[in-house]
Amino acid sequence: MKKLRTLSLAYKIHLPLLFIIIVGLSVIIYNSIIALQGVEERAKNEIKRDLQEYLSNEIAKMETIGLTNAINIALNQTLIESLKQNDRSLALSLLRELSQNYAQYTNFKDIKIHIHDKYHRSFVRDWLPEVYGDNIGLFRPSLHKVVAEKKPIIAVETGRNGMTMRGIAPLISAGEVVGTIEYMQEFDNLALEAKRVKGYDVAVFNCEPKDERIDKFNKREMYIDKDMLLAQSQSVTDQKFYTFLEKNFNKNEIVKRGFLDLDDYFIAGIKLNNIAKEKIGCILIGASRDYVNRYVDEAKENFYKQIWILIGVDLIMLLLLLYLLDRTVKQPIFGLLKGIREINHAIRSGEGMSGLYKEHRLRQYQHDEIGMISTSVNALLRTLSQTFARLEDSNNDRAEYIKAIYAGGLVSISDIEGNITYANDELCRVSGYSYDELIGQPHSIFKDPKTPSRVYEKLWSTILEGNIYNNIMKNVKKNGEYFYANTTIVPIKNSREEIVEFIAFRDDVTELIKSKKELKRTYTNDHLTNLGNRFKMLSDISTDNYLAILDIQFFREVNDFYGYQMGDIVLKDLADRMFRYFDAHKMEVYHLKGDEFAVLAQKSSTSQ
Numbered sequence: 001m002k003k004l005r006t007l008s009l010a011y012k013i014h015l016p017l018l019f020i021i022i023v024g025l026s027v028i029i030y031n032s033i034i035a036l037q038g039v040e041e042r043a044k045n046e047i048k049r050d051l052q053e054y055l056s057n058e059i060a061k062m063e064t065i066g067l068t069n070a071i072n073i074a075l076n077q078t079l080i081e082s083l084k085q086n087d088r089s090l091a092l093s094l095l096r097e098l099s100q101n102y103a104q105y106t107n108f109k110d111i112k113i114h115i116h117d118k119y120h121r122s123f124v125r126d127w128l129p130e131v132y133g134d135n136i137g138l139f140r141p142s143l144h145k146v147v148a149e150k151k152p153i154i155a156v157e158t159g160r161n162g163m164t165m166r167g168i169a170p171l172i173s174a175g176e177v178v179g180t181i182e183y184m185q186e187f188d189n190l191a192l193e194a195k196r197v198k199g200y201d202v203a204v205f206n207c208e209p210k211d212e213r214i215d216k217f218n219k220r221e222m223y224i225d226k227d228m229l230l231a232q233s234q235s236v237t238d239q240k241f242y243t244f245l246e247k248n249f250n251k252n253e254i255v256k257r258g259f260l261d262l263d264d265y266f267i268a269g270i271k272l273n274n275i276a277k278e279k280i281g282c283i284l285i286g287a288s289r290d291y292v293n294r295y296v297d298e299a300k301e302n303f304y305k306q307i308w309i310l311i312g313v314d315l316i317m318l319l320l321l322l323y324l325l326d327r328t329v330k331q332p333i334f335g336l337l338k339g340i341r342e343i344n345h346a347i348r349s350g351e352g353m354s355g356l357y358k359e360h361r362l363r364q365y366q367h368d369e370i371g372m373i374s375t376s377v378n379a380l381l382r383t384l385s386q387t388f389a390r391l392e393d394s395n396n397d398r399a400e401y402i403k404a405i406y407a408g409g410l411v412s413i414s415d416i417e418g419n420i421t422y423a424n425d426e427l428c429r430v431s432g433y434s435y436d437e438l439i440g441q442p443h444s445i446f447k448d449p450k451t452p453s454r455v456y457e458k459l460w461s462t463i464l465e466g467n468i469y470n471n472i473m474k475n476v477k478k479n480g481e482y483f484y485a486n487t488t489i490v491p492i493k494n495s496r497e498e499i500v501e502f503i504a505f506r507d508d509v510t511e512l513i514k515s516k517k518e519l520k521r522t523y524t525n526d527h528l529t530n531l532g533n534r535f536k537m538l539s540d541i542s543t544d545n546y547l548a549i550l551d552i553q554f555f556r557e558v559n560d561f562y563g564y565q566m567g568d569i570v571l572k573d574l575a576d577r578m579f580r581y582f583d584a585h586k587m588e589v590y591h592l593k594g595d596e597f598a599v600l601a602q603k604s605s606t607s608q
Helices: 002-006 009-074 077-084 088-105 141-149 188-198 239-248 251-257 289-349 353-360 369-407 425-431 453-464 510-524 534-540 555-562 564-584
Strands: 111-117 122-125 153-159 162-173 176-185 201-206 223-225 228-230 259-261 265-273 279-288 410-415 420-423 469-476 482-493 499-508 545-551 588-593 596-602
Touching: 009 153, 009 162, 009 176, 009 188, 009 259, 009 265, 009 279, 009 289, 077 088, 077 111, 077 162, 077 176, 088 111, 088 122, 141 153, 141 162, 141 176, 153 279, 162 201, 188 201, 201 239, 223 239, 239 265, 239 279, 251 259, 251 265, 265 289, 279 289, 410 425, 453 469, 453 482, 453 499, 482 510, 510 534, 534 588, 534 596, 555 564, 564 588, 564 596
Parallel strands: none
Antiparallel strands: 111 122, 111 176, 153 162, 162 176, 201 228, 201 279, 223 228, 259 265, 265 279, 410 420, 410 499, 469 482, 482 499, 545 596, 588 596
């Protein structure tokens, strides 16, 4: 630590910076090593999100197409009339025309259209026209919902044709539902498009329990798990992908992580829900291992690039910072230090102090903190120059100021023991002591013996702690009379903060105190009987007292027959008698007004 204090400013600036940069780089490298371990996992999660997002978008397209086409077909009046007239041939020809158009002009080759009557019985199937009249509503809650609400819906549902995306719309005539139209999309096209456009392998599975009322469309019943039945055509299913799933599928792992990372495939999936928001199936999508490895390698390569860029920027900033510190801090500080040394030498020599600012002021090149220091030093130099120029005049004025202070009141100076070393003429005049009689005497020469000792203890504890004491003190003159003074005692300290003497300033307030006492006595005393008046009684009364009000009966006749002067004599005599009697019993007597008196007694010593 001692060596650190002796280092130059350059080292004190540069060494901490280098240390901080090295620590920062170490932290970056360490965090990079830790973060690198998670890059592959993050990349896999990103691949999972990409695959899931692709499937979600494709399913959304199917939903839009299914619902839109179902609504459009439901608006066909010819189809509605065929249902009302029970003309199956007319409906079949119309449906086959629609199916042919879909197959010829769109990418959807696996479309099936099914018409039901309002009782959910099959009216016509475009792919199986010879089968009709069966009650579909026994296992198809979506049909009940559409008829009840008269609104179209889109739903994934399992029927006799397997699990398909079904757009169902009501056929309405004169405001009443006469039947429903069902636009069914199988998932074959989804698997084909994923393979063709993205190179992904897709397999759609039905996860419902077996229902004997439904004839599965896939008689082979291809399962990869006991409750996961392949819900797309075998012809569009990649046999290698299906076989891989059959051997390696782990339901718990894909539920936990959201993906399966295996030797040949990276597999993610999404759920398919029915109209009751219950899981009915799932879609598994697999990307080849090469695709995953390329994705992960690209993520790692980008990560390495970011790290090297960060380290390079860090080093460039260090060099730039060192250069800026040298130009803007180090060099200006050294210039400032040189100028301060020259000022210090000039002050020590003591020559030309009045020209200190003019000859040694610092040159200011910057407007930052260093420039502010230069400005402050220059301001100090200007002040010093002006101060030294006025110092001699100030010394001459000082004696006059002291003379004015000492002449303005009752002033005394005492040593640390309290012995008087100086007293001005006014103090001598008021106290009756001569100057020689006071010098060397303790200040207690003015002490009033009736003043509580705690007052003087407080006085000494205050001034000995170096604080100013102020109070109105009762003092004794040489002839024994009293005078009151508003007294301020100031401790005088040397350069080491040690108390060397005390100066006491007093203002004679004797007349003011006397006037105050007389005013108080006049306010609380009755002028006729010299007893306490109503105000005195109100200030004395409390819950610890009994109060009795006395009234002289027929006292008005005394004033009427003998005059008010005789009445006043009677009142004064009565007041004197009452005072002597009740005072002997430790009770207070008050003259309230006219012939009314009051007596106040302590509850503790007198009964009511």
